[in-house]
Amino acid sequence: MALRDCCIHLCCVWLVLLTVGSSVNGQKDWWETASFYQIYPRSFQDSNGDGIGDLNGITSRLPYLKSLGVTAFWLSPIYPSPMADFGYDISNFTDVHPSFGTLDDFRRLVAEAKTLELRVILDFVPNHSSDEHEWFKKSVKREAGFEDFYVWQDPKPGTDRDPPNNWVAAWYGSAWEWNDERQQFYLHQFHKKQPDLNYRNPRVVQTMKDVLRFWLDQGVDGFRIDAVPWLFETVGFPDEPLSGSSDDPLSQNYLRHIYTLDQPETVDMVYQWRELMDQYKKEHNTTTKVLMTEAWSSLDVVKTYFNDSNNRQGSQMPFNFQLIMRLDKNSKAADFKTVIDSWLDIVPPGHTANWVLGNHDKRRVSSRMGGDHMVDIMATIQFTLPGITVTYQGEEIGMHDVDISWTETQDPAACQLTENTYQEGTRDPARTPFQWDTTANAGFTNASVKPWLPLATDYPLVNVKVEEETTQNSHLKVFKELMKLRGTNALIWGTYKSQVLGNNVFAILRSFPNDERTYLALTNIGSTLETVDVSVFDNTIPSELVFRVVGISSKHAAGETISANSIQLQPYEAMVLSNGARHLILNVSLIIVSLFLLAISMSRF
Numbered sequence: 385m386a387l388r389d390c391c392i393h394l395c396c397v398w399l400v401l402l403t404v405g406s407s408v409n410g411q412k413d414w415w416e417t418a419s420f421y422q423i424y425p426r427s428f429q430d431s432n433g434d435g436i437g438d439l440n441g442i443t444s445r446l447p448y449l450k451s452l453g454v455t456a457f458w459l460s461p462i463y464p465s466p467m468a469d470f471g472y473d474i475s476n477f478t479d480v481h482p483s484f485g486t487l488d489d490f491r492r493l494v495a496e497a498k499t500l501e502l503r504v505i506l507d508f509v510p511n512h513s514s515d516e517h518e519w520f521k522k523s524v525k526r527e528a529g530f531e532d533f534y535v536w537q538d539p540k541p542g543t544d545r546d547p548p549n550n551w552v553a554a555w556y557g558s559a560w561e562w563n564d565e566r567q568q569f570y571l572h573q574f575h576k577k578q579p580d581l582n583y584r585n586p587r588v589v590q591t592m593k594d595v596l597r598f599w600l601d602q603g604v605d606g607f608r609i610d611a612v613p614w615l616f617e618t619v620g621f622p623d624e625p626l627s628g629s630s631d632d633p634l635s636q637n638y639l640r641h642i643y644t645l646d647q648p649e650t651v652d653m654v655y656q657w658r659e660l661m662d663q664y665k666k667e668h669n670t671t672t673k674v675l676m677t678e679a680w681s682s683l684d685v686v687k688t689y690f691n692d693s694n695n696r697q698g699s700q701m702p703f704n705f706q707l708i709m710r711l712d713k714n715s716k717a718a719d720f721k722t723v724i725d726s727w728l729d730i731v732p733p734g735h736t737a738n739w740v741l742g743n744h745d746k747r748r749v750s751s752r753m754g755g756d757h758m759v760d761i762m763a764t765i766q767f768t769l770p771g772i773t774v775t776y777q778g779e780e781i782g783m784h785d786v787d788i789s790w791t792e793t794q795d796p797a798a799c800q801l802t803e804n805t806y807q808e809g810t811r812d813p814a815r816t817p818f819q820w821d822t823t824a825n826a827g828f829t830n831a832s833v834k835p836w837l838p839l840a841t842d843y844p845l846v847n848v849k850v851e852e853e854t855t856q857n858s859h860l861k862v863f864k865e866l867m868k869l870r871g872t873n874a875l876i877w878g879t880y881k882s883q884v885l886g887n888n889v890f891a892i893l894r895s896f897p898n899d900e901r902t903y904l905a906l907t908n909i910g911s912t913l914e915t916v917d918v919s920v921f922d923n924t925i926p927s928e929l930v931f932r933v934v935g936i937s938s939k940h941a942a943g944e945t946i947s948a949n950s951i952q953l954q955p956y957e958a959m960v961l962s963n964g965a966r967h968l969i970l971n972v973s974l975i976i977v978s979l980f981l982l983a984i985s986m987s988r989f
Contacts (some may be wrong), residue, residue, distance in 0.1 A: 412716045415456070415606070415674045415700055416736045417876050418506065419867060420774045422456040424744045425462055425484055426470065426836060427817045428777060430781065430829035436836050437817070437828070439485035439511075443493045450500045452780060453867030458505030458608045458676070460744055462490070465714060466516050468577040469796050473514040477595045487602075494603040503605035505676065509612045510592050510653075512578040519591075520579055524566045532724030533588055535580045550623045550633070551644055553796050554614075555809070557634045559644070573614045573644065574746075575796055583615050583653060593660055600664050602923035606674030609657070609699070612689075613679050615650045617659045618643035623695065646685050654689055654698045662697070676701040676774075680709070687730040701738045701772060707762075708746050713754025717890040717909045721882055723767065728880075742779055748814050751785040757956035760862050760935030761907045764958040767866040768905040777818055781851050784858040785813035786840045794837060812837055821849035857936045862958075864943075865933040869960065874903050885916040889953060893922055904929065904961045908953035917949045926963045933960040 427439030438464065449457055461471030462484045471481065480487050497504050510944060513520060522530035537548040537560070547560035553573055560569040561576045571580040581588050596607065622643055630637040661673040662923035677689055677699040689702035710723045725845030741749055741762055749762050759782040766773055788794075788810060790803045798810035816837045826843040827862045829835055840846065851858035869875055885891050888910030895902035904925065907915050918925055929951075931944045935958035940946075946961070953959070 408670050413672050415964040418455045420775045421457040424460045433831045436483050439489040456503035461507045469575050473578045475514040475516045478598045480582050505606045506604050508607040509610045511614045512580050515577045535582045536568045549621050607700050608676040612677045613645045616647040622729045651688050655696045658697050675699040683730050689737050690732050691945040704738050720890045739766045742773040742776040759859050780863040786816045788812040819843040819847040829852040883921050886914045889914050901962045907958045909954045914953045929961040930964050
């Protein structure tokens with residue numbers, strides 16, 4: 385009996401260890417392990433046949449987001465707007481544009497998202513409003529309380545009506561626009577219909593905080609903060625120095641923007657918004673509300689958005705655009721390592737890295753990086769890096785940019801250029817409608833008129849339905865398998881190590897001491913065959929590895945085994961390998977069961 389009891393006790397202990405052996409102490413907040421998905425509402429799903437995507441369309445597609453494995457999604461602006469910049473010129477910060485639906489539609493969207501355990505992030509556009517906003521109309525008239533709600537200046541001294549200084553807008557032309565009624569210039573860092581709010585006015589600061597609270601009350605889980613670096617300008621409005629990189633005085637590149645970008649007060653405003661979010665969480669006993677800040681600034685500036693020397697907290701996610709800004713179709717494996725390491729070096733202790741591959745303002749991965757063969761490579765790298773991921777709609781199926789003719793161009797940034805130069809400024813190619821299936825208009829809309837932007841001609845081949853149902857591998861299947869790996873302890877809690885192997889293979893190793901599995905991601909970022917010995921990368925890598933995820937360029941299949949000292953990668957091949965711990969656990973389990981049965985048998989004697 386003693387032997388039986390001992391064996392039974394031993395078996396129970398082992399079974400418990402097998403069950404919880406990969407668990408970890410501590411806990412991460414929801415956003416620290418999140419995978420975000422960006423939706424461009426005009427182009428995701430049209431529910432009413434007008435050729436423009438809307439909120440009800442998004443709600444109908446939430447099960448798709450859930451199937452991807454993403455945990456949160458953020459919406460580009462849905463607010464009332466004259467659409468001079470497709471929603472970034474806001475005429476009412478606390479309502480919904482009729483083309484997208486109503487506030488009730490938004491509330492239903494939030495409710496359905498919560499049912500599916502998906503979190504909702506809104507785009508917050510604090511730098512400017514539309515010139516059709518009531519605030520601006522009142523400011524033009526100098527109504528009490530709105531006199532300096534925007535940035536107003538007299539003409540340059542000694543001139544009849546010259547702009548106050550040489551500042552130029554982010555798109556093109558002077559950053560100043562004359563208003564006949566008020567007889568002053570107003571500042572607009574972007575389109576002339578987007579006057580800049582004056583953040584040196586405390587009433588503006590409080591009003592925009594009230595906007596945040598309004599949407600928090602609607603159930604949103606955070607905000608993506610648009611165009612943060614432009615919030616403040618230097619007092620006195622001095623001329624900016626020449627950059628020497630352009631001969632066109634109306635081009636943004638003509639000047640060094642030392643007085644209009646990245647002012648210290650801007651970072652402080654982000655800290656104030658974070659304080660509001662944390663206070664809201666405390667007041668309402670709710671989950672953490674996140675800030676995701678858009679700043680295409682240098683790393684030394686972006687770093688300041690995390691926290692300061694007094695441990696004031698800022699943005700949980702200062703967007704990491706390094707993979708977009710510094711990598712292209714000519715990049716080598718060594719470039720990938722340099723760029724990734726440079727970001728990891730600036731993330732302060734206790735904070736979480738994030739990885740962004742694209743958005744509505746930049747060319748899609750396949751177009752930017754040189755072709756379809758790079759889609760799985762970029763996804764494999766992004767999803768095996770430590771931290772948070774952000775995916776722009778359509779990247780999971782390998783959508784590419786669509787050539788938009790001059791006559792079909794919609795982007796205001798391009799329309800203000802000429803037919804010969806609009807391609808340099810257009811953002812339309814990455815904003816085309818999402819490709820759901822092979823039906824008319826790719827399942828995006830049943831409109832009798834054309835969608836607001838033309839579809840890709842290859843949508844019958846590149847769409848969700850085809851990629852889900854194919855018996856072969858697809859970008860969508862690779863994406864989903866990579867998402868599954870992100871739930872493992874090795875990728876959530878594990879150590880990170882990277883190295884360039886051979887001529888152009890980028891290797892990522894993720895492991896966790898208490899986990900049964902180590903993952904090794906290999907991507908051949910080159911056009912030639914590569915053979916590597918991964919045992920030189922790390923001596924803990926076992927001699928035999930198992931394929932877990934393979935890109936569509938791979939000749940291998942999940943479940944195959946390979947020797948670690950001779951792994952051959954085809955040009956542009958992506959794969960994730962691991963040890964065979966699953967089989968080891970199965971064998972140990974069989975041994976334990978055998979011991980248990982033996983104990984029962986011996987108890988009879």
